[in-house]
Amino acid sequence: MIRVRILRLGLVCAATVVLELLCRVGIIDRLTMIPPSEMMRALAGVVATAPWFWPDVTYTLGNLVAAIGLSVLGGFLIGVVVHAIPRLRRVLDPIFTSYYAVPTFVLYPLLIVFFGIGPTSLIVLGALFGIVAMIVATVTAIDRIPRVLLKVARVSRLGSVRTALLLKLPAASPHLMTGLRLAVAYSVIGIIAGEFILSTEGIGRRVALAYNNFDNATMYALLVLILAFAMALNAALGAFEQALHRRWYRS
Amino acid sequence: MAKAALRRETAAAMPGRATAFSDTHVALRGISHTYPARAGHGAVAALGPLDFDFRRGEFVGVVGPSGCGKSTLLDIIAGLLVPTSGTIEMDGRAITGTVAQGVGVVFQEDATFAWLNVWDNVAFGLRRAGVAPAEIVRRVDYALAFMGLAEFRRAYPSQLSGGMRQRVCIARTLVLQPRLILLDEPFGALDQQTRLLMGEELLRLWRETAATVMLITHALDEAALLSDRVAVMSARPGRLIDVVTTGWPRERDSALVADPAFGALTSRLWALLREESRKALGVR
Secondary structure, three states: OOOHHHHHHHHHHHHHHHHHHHHHOOOOOOOOOOOHHHHHHHHHHHHHHHHHHHHHHHHHHHHHHHHHHHEEEEEHHHHHHHHOOOOHHHHHHHHHHHHHHOOHHHHHHHHHHHHOHHHHHHHHHHHHHHHHHHHHHHHHHOOOOOOOHHHHHOOOOOOOHHHHHHHHHHHHHHHHHHHHHHHHHHHHHHHHHHHHHOOOOHHHHHHHHHHHHHHHHHHHHHHHHHHHHHHHHHHHHHHHHHHHHHHOOOO | OOOHHHHHHHOOOOOOOOOOHHHHHHHHEEEEEEEEOOOEEEEEEEEHHHHHEEEOOOOOOEEEEOOOHHHHHHHHHHOOOOOOEEEEEOOEOOOOOOOOOOOEEEOOOOOOOOOOOOOHHHHHHHOOOOHHHHHHHHHHHHHHHOOHHHHHHOOOHHHOHHHHHHHHHHHHOOOOOOEEEEEOOOOOOOHHHHHHHHHHHHHHHHHOOOOOEEEEEEHHHHHHOOOOOEEEOOOOOOOOOEEEEOOOOOOOOOHHOHHHHHHHHHHHHHHHHHHHHHHOOOOO
């Protein structure tokens, strides 16, 4: 495992060095991309001096937390309901299957009509990106709970709440974690992309402004920041999942 | 019907050595079950009508062709399934369709909790029942030592073999000190040697508790070795076609397989089941 991590880190470092060299010797035009070392310097500069940086980071993080919360909790609850009503599940299954083939951004005008211009529409957009992944994962997770465990619960005379908390939830958690990771990833994409195209605030919006103004230093600095944040978030969720289920996979 | 079934009993081996059992512990009266029609399938008459008395403290094996309703019968006795008709009494009280106090079930499938270690798996039911912590420790430690799992107390089910996981499930049932233990092919996935040894452990467990045991099994030799009586079921819908009294003493182990009476008993069970198994397979 450690060896794999070292190899992975080595690969990233090697790609960064190659990119640095390609930019430095001019094979990659500076108008197209600046060297990674300059991206890092620009990022340090933005963090230290840009007056908009912390307010925009706060705005984006706030939207993210709300969108992730909505998609994960909403997706879980809807998943439970959909699983409990087989007819509803049969109706919705094709919609869930083809959901990610539909560009969710086309719904944005509708969201503005319902929620107005501002963070609410963005949050709903981010949540819409992630929620179906969580619904599908929840339905699958409940499907995969071994039936024999439900028999054990009945023989143990557990009530429905205890059965849910003590047996169903732990038994379903591997699939729920998969849904959680997907919902978080999709919500991040939804919020950043939504800000990029449609917002007047936030880190996504700053990337768009820098892009339109040919401010490559700021644009790449923020791209590095978003990339690092997404990777750190994913790694944190992965570590949480591993800690939760490490014992399951020992053999 | 129960009297008729009991009259059919055959003392197959060594009269005079058999353990004596006193009163009726669980009584099945006119039990039958039909699974309702579903899309593409008509209603399926799975079981009965069937009458049987489990005597207190006896070990009853149940054998029958595949699909004859053995597991349905177990689910009905356990209270997991309401029979289409008939009643069940335990200690003279009607328990039809309810999970009665003092009933422990070991299922064929792996029913260990993957997220709990062996010790916590075994302690699960005791904690839910509100047993005092010191008593939980005493009972769980004893059960783990009894089942040969003491050194795996901190292991998780994924680290154990299939047989060890099944022993965890048996230990989890044992610590609750049930008066009626229902086992649905608990050794189905094990090799022959392990089955024999697990059978010995089960007999030891049965002797140390005063529990009544019902063991569903496909293996005729297992039923012949472990049981005081073997209930033989017909092809679907499962009815009792005979109840064979083995006549074994309470103190017994797998050394019985060398006894000529064991071979005779197994042959008798096969003779009873042969035609029924052919029917179940659709072979004429």
